[in-house]
Amino acid sequence: MPLDFVSMEGREMLEDLRIGSGVPDVKGSAPVALLACVPSAECGCPEELWRIDGVQALIHFEEDGACEAFLFAGDWEAERTFDCKSMPALRAALFAWVAEIFDDTGEAKGDEGV
Numbered sequence: 175m176p177l178d179f180v181s182m183e184g185r186e187m188l189e190d191l192r193i194g195s196g197v198p199d200v201k202g203s204a205p206v207a208l209l210a211c212v213p214s215a216e217c218g219c220p221e222e223l224w225r226i227d228g229v230q231a232l233i234h235f236e237e238d239g240a241c242e243a244f245l246f247a248g249d250w251e252a253e254r255t256f257d258c259k260s261m262p263a264l265r266a267a268l269f270a271w272v273a274e275i276f277d278d279t280g281e282a283k284g285d286e287g288v
């Protein structure tokens with residue numbers, strides 16, 4: 175994960191939180207970002223599109239708990255269902271899944287996620 179990203183909001187907050195200056199200039203794009211938060215075009219269920227370290231992740235929340243998550247990494251894709259009772263729980267499951275797939279080097283493990 176790059177260590178050289180600062181948003182406008184983050185810069186203001188860091189300047190308040192830190193003693194002294196030293197907040198770098200705003201640049202780059204967030205390594206983790208919520209890109210969209212919309213109802214599904216097909217069934218109206220809540221969906222969120224995330225970017226997590228270069229991987230696009232779409233999560234689809236179903237009221238009955240049979241939620242779906244899709245990862246799109248360019249050269250590979252993966253999908254999985256999660257039994258979650260809330261969108262925050264589905265988000266947590268998504269991030270845990272992404273952490274399982276990637277090893278410490280940030281590279282996808284060879285036998286997973288394909």
Ligand SMILES: [Zn+2]
Pocket residue numbers: 214217218219234235236
């Ligand atoms: Zn649905």
